[in-house]
Amino acid sequence: MSTPNIGIAIAAPSGRPPDPAALELGVRRLRAQGFLVHNYYDDDKKFQRFGGSDEWRLAQLNAAAADPAVQVVIALRGSYGMSRLLPKIDFGKMAESGKLFVGYSDFTAFQMPLLKQTGRISFAGPMICDDFIRPEPVAYTMEQFWDCLRGPTHAVRGTVADGTADNPRIDVSGRLWGGNLAMVVSLLGTPYFQALEQGILFLEDISEHPYRVERMVLQLYYAGALEGQRALVLGDFSGYKLGPMDNGYDFETMLAYLRATLPMPVLTGLPFGHIKERATLPYGGMADLRSAPRGFDLTLSDYPTL
Secondary structure, X not given: OOOOOOEEXXXXXXXXXXXXXXXXXXXXXXXXXXXXXXXXXXXXXXXXXXXXXXXXXXXXXXXXXXXXXXXXXXXXXXXXXXXXXXXXXXXXXXXXXXXXXXXXXXXXXXXXXXXXHHOOOEEEOOOHHHHHOOOOOOHHHHHHHHHHHHOOOEEEEEEOOOOOOOOOOEEEEXXXXXXXXXXXXXXXXXXXXXXXXXXXXXXXXXXXXXXXXXXXHXXXXXXXXXXXOXXXXXXXXXXXXXXXXXXXXXXXXXXXXXXXXXOOOEEEOOOOOOOOOOOOEEEXXXXXXXXXXXXXXXXXXXXXXX
């Protein structure tokens, strides 16, 4: 894509990079592509597992939002840490900055209160580590990202994996919300949680056994967060290991139970989560969802763009 005068800020509100040298390579690569990169992470200020102390990580967010040369703020990585910052973040200032905030996983804890408190839409999409530091960037992930940010509409095709039961046929519309399942559930019952009325909920997670996925989804259901939802769309749930005690209880069994229990259609096949080929999704954007048995089309609109 053409990149003149597009300023990208890198901030680490959660974890620190596994390899600081790879981060520098990613910065150089972005600059070679014509982006104006403003890296607010300083590896000398890393703290424990975090990209700095709570105060320093908050300062990175604030500086990125205040920089007039920046249009896009990309989280360095997920892991953990955003939850510590929530009471200290001025979401009004984040929204007023006009920046396009991008991330996923732990960044879900920023996206939900940003939308709740200000109505500002952000983007569930790639992060610097590891999407922008791979030896060979993944074409689908990069194309999805820039196509979405350019707008004004964006399309995502979902495909049901081999061995997974068919999706139901549906044709529904609603505001898109969700993200990382563990982070969504962690906000439940706090001032930062918001279930969008008549929305379309998307979820993903990593290293969560199917019974834990079921338990967290049921927690959302029992708490009333799924009331009136048009659909639940599942992304990638991998990284777990089944054992002898599961006795046939696997992801497909869990999926069948959810479909029999929840009051909305449940779809699989969303290319989103802790995977290489990842869609970009406007958190809070309008979504039109049309599903057939082996796949679906998600058309997104009404969100801020570059």
